[in-house]
Amino acid sequence: MAGRFAKTPHVARKEIAESIARGIFGLMSAAMILPLVLIVGYLVVRAWPVLSWEFLLDVPKRGMTDGGIWPAFVGTLYLVGISLLVSTPIGVLAAIYLNEYAKDNWFNRLVNLAVINLAGVPSIVHALFGLGAFVYAARFGYSILSASLTLAIMTLPVIIASTREALASVPMAFREACWNVGATRWQTVRAVVLPNSISGILTGVILQVSRAAGETAPVMFTGAVFFKAVERGDLFPYGLTDQCMALSMHLYTLATQVPNVKEALPYATAVVLLGSVLLVNATAIFVRIWLRNRKKW
Amino acid sequence: MTESPTPSANDIVKEVEVSGLRLAYGGKEVLHGISFDVYRNEILAVIGPAQSGKTSMLRCLNRTIDFTASASVSGSVKVGGEDVRKMSDVFALRRRIGMVAPLPTGLPLSIYDNVAFAPRCSGVTRKADLEPVVEKCLRQAALWDEVKDRLDSLGTALSGGQQQRLTIARALSHRPEILCLDEFSIAIDPVTTMRIEDVLKELREEITIILVTNLTQQARRLSDRTMFLLEGEIVEIDATDVIYSGDAKSEKTRDYVNGVFG
Amino acid sequence: MSAEPRARTARAVRPRAAVLAEKALEAVIRLSGVSAIVFVAAIFFFVLREAAPVLFSEGFSLKQFLFSTEWYPTSATNVRYGTFALTVGTVSVTALAMVLAVPFGLGAAIFLSEFCSPRVRETLKVVIELLSAIPSVVWGFVGLTVMSKLIVSATGAPVGVNVLNGGIILALMSVPVIVSIGEDALKAVPDSFREAGVALGATRWQLVYRVLLPAAKNGLLAAVLLGVGRAVGETMAVLMATGHAVHIPGSLLDSVRTLTANIAAELGEAPSGSDHYRVLFLTGTLLFLITLVVNLTADFVVRGIRRK
Numbered sequence: 001m002a003g004r005f006a007k008t009p010h011v012a013r014k015e016i017a018e019s020i021a022r023g024i025f026g027l028m029s030a031a032m033i034l035p036l037v038l039i040v041g042y043l044v045v046r047a048w049p050v051l052s053w054e055f056l057l058d059v060p061k062r063g064m065t066d067g068g069i070w071p072a073f074v075g076t077l078y079l080v081g082i083s084l085l086v087s088t089p090i091g092v093l094a095a096i097y098l099n100e101y102a103k104d105n106w107f108n109r110l111v112n113l114a115v116i117n118l119a120g121v122p123s124i125v126h127a128l129f130g131l132g133a134f135v136y137a138a139r140f141g142y143s144i145l146s147a148s149l150t151l152a153i154m155t156l157p158v159i160i161a162s163t164r165e166a167l168a169s170v171p172m173a174f175r176e177a178c179w180n181v182g183a184t185r186w187q188t189v190r191a192v193v194l195p196n197s198i199s200g201i202l203t204g205v206i207l208q209v210s211r212a213a214g215e216t217a218p219v220m221f222t223g224a225v226f227f228k229a230v231e232r233g234d235l236f237p238y239g240l241t242d243q244c245m246a247l248s249m250h251l252y253t254l255a256t257q258v259p260n261v262k263e264a265l266p267y268a269t270a271v272v273l274l275g276s277v278l279l280v281n282a283t284a285i286f287v288r289i290w291l292r293n294r295k296k297w
Numbered sequence: 298m299t300e301s302p303t304p305s306a307n308d309i310v311k312e313v314e315v316s317g318l319r320l321a322y323g324g325k326e327v328l329h330g331i332s333f334d335v336y337r338n339e340i341l342a343v344i345g346p347a348q349s350g351k352t353s354m355l356r357c358l359n360r361t362i363d364f365t366a367s368a369s370v371s372g373s374v375k376v377g378g379e380d381v382r383k384m385s386d387v388f389a390l391r392r393r394i395g396m397v398a399p400l401p402t403g404l405p406l407s408i409y410d411n412v413a414f415a416p417r418c419s420g421v422t423r424k425a426d427l428e429p430v431v432e433k434c435l436r437q438a439a440l441w442d443e444v445k446d447r448l449d450s451l452g453t454a455l456s457g458g459q460q461q462r463l464t465i466a467r468a469l470s471h472r473p474e475i476l477c478l479d480e481f482s483i484a485i486d487p488v489t490t491m492r493i494e495d496v497l498k499e500l501r502e503e504i505t506i507i508l509v510t511n512l513t514q515q516a517r518r519l520s521d522r523t524m525f526l527l528e529g530e531i532v533e534i535d536a537t538d539v540i541y542s543g544d545a546k547s548e549k550t551r552d553y554v555n556g557v558f559g
Numbered sequence: 560m561s562a563e564p565r566a567r568t569a570r571a572v573r574p575r576a577a578v579l580a581e582k583a584l585e586a587v588i589r590l591s592g593v594s595a596i597v598f599v600a601a602i603f604f605f606v607l608r609e610a611a612p613v614l615f616s617e618g619f620s621l622k623q624f625l626f627s628t629e630w631y632p633t634s635a636t637n638v639r640y641g642t643f644a645l646t647v648g649t650v651s652v653t654a655l656a657m658v659l660a661v662p663f664g665l666g667a668a669i670f671l672s673e674f675c676s677p678r679v680r681e682t683l684k685v686v687i688e689l690l691s692a693i694p695s696v697v698w699g700f701v702g703l704t705v706m707s708k709l710i711v712s713a714t715g716a717p718v719g720v721n722v723l724n725g726g727i728i729l730a731l732m733s734v735p736v737i738v739s740i741g742e743d744a745l746k747a748v749p750d751s752f753r754e755a756g757v758a759l760g761a762t763r764w765q766l767v768y769r770v771l772l773p774a775a776k777n778g779l780l781a782a783v784l785l786g787v788g789r790a791v792g793e794t795m796a797v798l799m800a801t802g803h804a805v806h807i808p809g810s811l812l813d814s815v816r817t818l819t820a821n822i823a824a825e826l827g828e829a830p831s832g833s834d835h836y837r838v839l840f841l842t843g844t845l846l847f848l849i850t851l852v853v854n855l856t857a858d859f860v861v862r863g864i865r866r867k
Contacts, residue, residue, distance in 0.1 A: 014762045021764035022674050028666035029675075032738070033686050035731055039693075039701055090591045097592025101585075103366050113858065114595040120785075120854035121602060121847060122792025123695070124819045127826075128843040132605035136831070153598050160595070177402045177464070179361050181415035181471055182391035186581050191414060196405055207692075214694025217794045221826055248696045248795075255700050256799060266700065274697050281692040285685055420573035 043274065047267035055268055057233045064227060064254065065261050069269055071230035074237060075144075075244035079219055080212045082148035082240075083155060088205055090152075091159030098160070099167040100189050119157035123217045126154045130222040143241045147223030151212045158211055159204045166200020167193055199291035206284035210277045216248040224249045226257070247273045310337040312475060312505045313358065317372035320353055322365070327353050329529045330372060335475070340497065340506040342516030342537065344553070345526035351509045352399075354526070355477050358507075359394045360387050377474065392419055395468030395476040395504075400484050401460035403452030404467075408435075408444050411452040411463055415471040430470060438466035439496050458489030465493065469500075476500065477507045482515065494519055513554050517541050525550045606843045613837035624841065630805045632825065632835040640838045642845075647807045648815035652797060653790040655726030655811070656733055660790075661783055663730075664737025668782070669767055671738065672745040684739075691735035695795040702728040702800025716812040718802060723811040725801035729793060733786040740785055744778020745771055777860050784857035792850050794819040818842055 007015070044051075058068025098115075102108040130150030140146040170193050178188040224246040230237040238244045251273055254266040313335035320328040327350045335341050343351050356362040357374055360381055374381045376393060384390050392415065404411050412431045421427060431448075435441040440462040444455070452463055461481060468476060478497075482490040497506060497519060510516050516523050517537060524534040525547075533540065533550045545551050552558055613619055619640070627641025667687075671680050706727060707719025714723075748771055756766040772779070802814025803824065816824070822839050829836040 014765070018762040018764045021767070022670075025666045025670035025674055028663045029670045029683055031663055032667060032683070032690060032734060036686060036690050036693075039705070042705055043701075090594055093588045093591035094594055097588045101588060102592065105366075111593060111596055113855065114599045116858055117599050117851055117854050118595055118602075120788050120792070120850045121599075122794060122819055122850055124794040124822050125602065125606060125792075125843045125847050125850075128606045128609070128822065128840055129602040131826075132609045132840070133601060136609075137605065153602075156595070156598065173398070173400060173402045174404055176361065176364075176398065177404060177467070178414070179364065180359065180391060180396035180398070181418065181467060182388040183414070183418045184388055184581065186585055187418045191406070191418075192404055210692050214692070214696065216694070216696040217823055220823070248694055251696050251700055252795065252799070255703055267704075270697050270700050273694060277692055277694055278689055281689055285688065418573075420577070 040274065040278075043267055043271050047264050047271040050262070050264040050268045051271060056272065059230055059232050060227065064258050066265070068232075069247065069250060069272060070232060070234075071228050071237065072245040072247045072250035072269075073272065074230065074235065075224065075228070076213055076247040078144055078238055078244055079148050079151055079224075079246055080209055082144065083151035083212050084205065084209065086149060086152035087156045087159060087208065091156050091204070091208075092163050092201060094156075095160045095163035095167060096189060099164050100185060100193065115157055115160055118153075119161070121154075123154065123215060126150055127218045127221045129153075130218055135222055141241065142225075142243050143223045144238055144244050145223070145240045147219040147244075147246075150218045150222050151215060154215065154218055155208045155212050158208045159201075162204025162207060163197070163201045166197035166204070169200065170196050199287065203284045203288050206280055206287065210280040210284075213280070214248055214273065214277050216246075216252055219246050220249050220252075226253050247276075311335070312337045312377065313507075314375040314378075315354075315372070318354070318357060318374060319371045320350070320357060320362070321369050323367045327529050328357075331526070331529070331531050332372075333524055333531060333534050335505060335507060336522075337505050338501060338503075339521040340501050340508055340519055342520035342523045343507065343509045343526055344511065344513055344516050344523060346511065346553075346558070348528075349526045350529040351526055352479055355396065355479055355507070355509060357381075358475075358477065359391045359396055361391070361396075363387070388418075392471040393474050395465075395471070395473035397461070397464050397468050397476070397478045397481050399480040401457050401464055403455055403460040403463050405451065405453050407449050408452050408455070408463065409448040412466050412470045415467060419471060434466040434469045435463075437469055437496065437500065438462040439492055440466055458485040458492075461485050461489065462493065462496075465496065473504065475505045475507065477509070479509045480511060482510070482512065490515075513541075513556070517554075525553060527553075603844070603847060606840055606847060610837050610840035610844050613834050614841060616834070619834075624838070628807060630821075632829070632838065638834070640834075642818065642821075642842060644805050644807050645816055645818045645821050645842070648801070648805075649791060649817040649819070651722050651808055651815060652725040652729060652801060652817055653787060655722060656729035656790045657783065657787060659726060659730035660733045660737055660786055664734045664782070664786065665741050665779060667734070667738045668741030668745060668779075669771075672742045673763060673767055673771065687735045687738050690731070691739075693732075695732065695793060696799075698728050698732055698796040699799030702796060706800065710812075714812060718814060720800055720802040721812050721814045722801065722808050725797045725815070725817075726811075728796050728800045729790045732793060732796060733790050736789050737782045737786040740782035741775075741779050744775040744782060747778060748774045781857040781861045784853055784860065788850050788853040788857065791853065792819065792846065794823050798823050818846055822846075 055068045056073060057070050059070050061067030098108070098111065102111065127150065130146055134140045134146035134149050135142055140149075174192045175188050178192055183191070223243055225243045226245075228243060228245050247269065251266060251269045254261050254269055311334045315334070316332040317330045318328055318332070319326060319330045331354070343354070345351055353362070357370055358376070358381070362368050362370060370382070376390065381390055404414065406414065409431055412434050413427045416427060416430055421430070432441060435444065440459060443459060452460065455463060461484070465481075481493065494515070497508070500506065508516065508520060520537045522534065523537045523540040525532040525540070527549065533545055533547045535545070539545060540550060541554055543551060545554070614621070623639070623641055626643050627639065628644040629639035629641040630644060631637055631639040667683075671683055675683070702724050703720060706724050710716060710719040710721070710724055752770050752774060753766060756770045761769065797817045798820035801817065801820065803816055804814040805816050805821070806813075808815045822842055825835070826839050829839055
């Protein structure tokens, strides 16, 4: 029935264009989900024959062609843990400086640019820096210490960015209320700003863990090695100045350097690495959602 | 500016002396050299339409203007005879001035901690010292009876009117000599407003109050003297009776209090 | 008459130790704040320091380093350090990655910001976050195993690790960056623009095409630039997925080597202090400068909009 509000051909054309556009953009978005699902699915299927707790806890055997990944897994734990100990305090304090103390002047704009650039420096350049600065100049040698410090500097921008975002989400009115009763900047930060942004900071720390765990190039030339003999399931096999194995590098080694590896072995290593990283990230996402729902204002 | 009569004309003590105060944000001047005094234990109402520089003036008083990087201040503001811009301990200055912002702002802390915050910042940490202060301030702000059983609950969870009284309690917690209220009633209901007005009438016995408001009738109800600020300049400052009696010197003042503009 | 020039009421005083502790802490905060500058400068300094001796040594020509395609670092008789083929490798893989990633990235950004419901948006953002969390070595492994098999069976190419493989992997890695920055740029367009468009009877697509894209132009450009920065700097994935041939690719199915992959592949074998080792550091300096320029440009472009 052609009433006053019936579609003219022009409007009908517009609506078709609209649904085509929506469809195309929707497909483009779906094209991002697909690889994630396919990749994870494929890797898990191929890894299935060897995936078990035993694979995680066992040491590599027969010239790394068989066995498990324990030395690499625990090595990654060491690298990530130590880098975290270094970069978390520096990153959180730097974010507090940038968000709470820094006035808007040329110097602090320079600091901001430096943070942005630090995030953009290629990982292989971080590796060169770690080699030149920590291994040689500081004489830490090829060691867990050198590799962790390199990772720490590399992941610093992650924690600065997320902490800043968390601090900035605390309303300005709270700060003004504190200043009005004579609180210093630090008293304000300590009493009101930090307690209410701790969730965001936590998320940043978790993201930093996942970023550091996956990095290969920066540890490959500063402290991670192809093979290191470690007892099965030993939690404390390494010292600060030792070299260690790392999960990410172990995957690279298995995939490209070792001949005749049992077929499922690199897949299983990839699944453990990818699984750990995604698990850590998912935790961060849940923490964020959970804390968003119990905001105090 | 002529000296104006006050209720206790014989022993006037000037609590705040402002002279030639200029303030500019970037290149834009918002206060064009204003001068006035506030007497001890009076209520001075500051009226004027929005954008007249009322809030900016208060921020010069306790130097929270320092947090705005683009602001530049000249002229002098004396509190208790001391030039605020020459004070080394700006935090001590802010503790001598209670400041209540337009929007009720309960901090995301417990009610108790909201009020105990300022004393703690200034070094009072013993529970025995804090508890009487918290109770006294909450009583002064007419909030004690409503919250005395739930001092542990969040200050941000109170209603708007309660939060504004909490803000007043917090502003009183560091025993200020001057209490500044910046349009305290714009976000709360009329009943709560009347309760707070009663609170202010009692407080004037022991404290000097500067009441910034755009409700001319509120200024009339409460204040001893009224200052009319328009576009960064003082049009008139005089006893409230004079300002509202139709005898105000400036035609602008008469028009403003009669609601012709603003 | 003025009031007596001091506070009327006696006041509590903060303990001196507390005041000093606060001062010390604030000093540490300021120090951490400027640490980012120190680190960026240190990276440049230490990388250049290792490279400097060769840069000023006799027989080394910067022109040859930049524009020669001859890379024979370990040759006994005819040592050559020309990185041009590597640069072309980087450019070709990055360009292919951008050709694939930019339409998908911006399309997804538009879908996220304008077309989908909040629920779908939240889900998609989680997916994007997870996608960007996949370590580059895993991407490289995927390229080496899955993608190369697919490419061999689809095109009949003799090897599956080549420009195409690296480009697809890099595209998948860059898409999350482009989507999230692009979505921010679109979100930054004031709602009043959208309301005005809707009031004039525009459909959403017309709104996107005529109003949002022009308004968010700079932000979207910055998103693409950051995607480029990510792709140029990527190391492990291209190392594993592009093959190892140092030559100028003739087609998508040729193997290449990039600047980053070259460092990763050879640093372990170059004796510390040798010319070869120093030239690799010089390549690192070059990469540092390239990404510096890309990132600064992106930041400048974004700030350009904020000024307006």
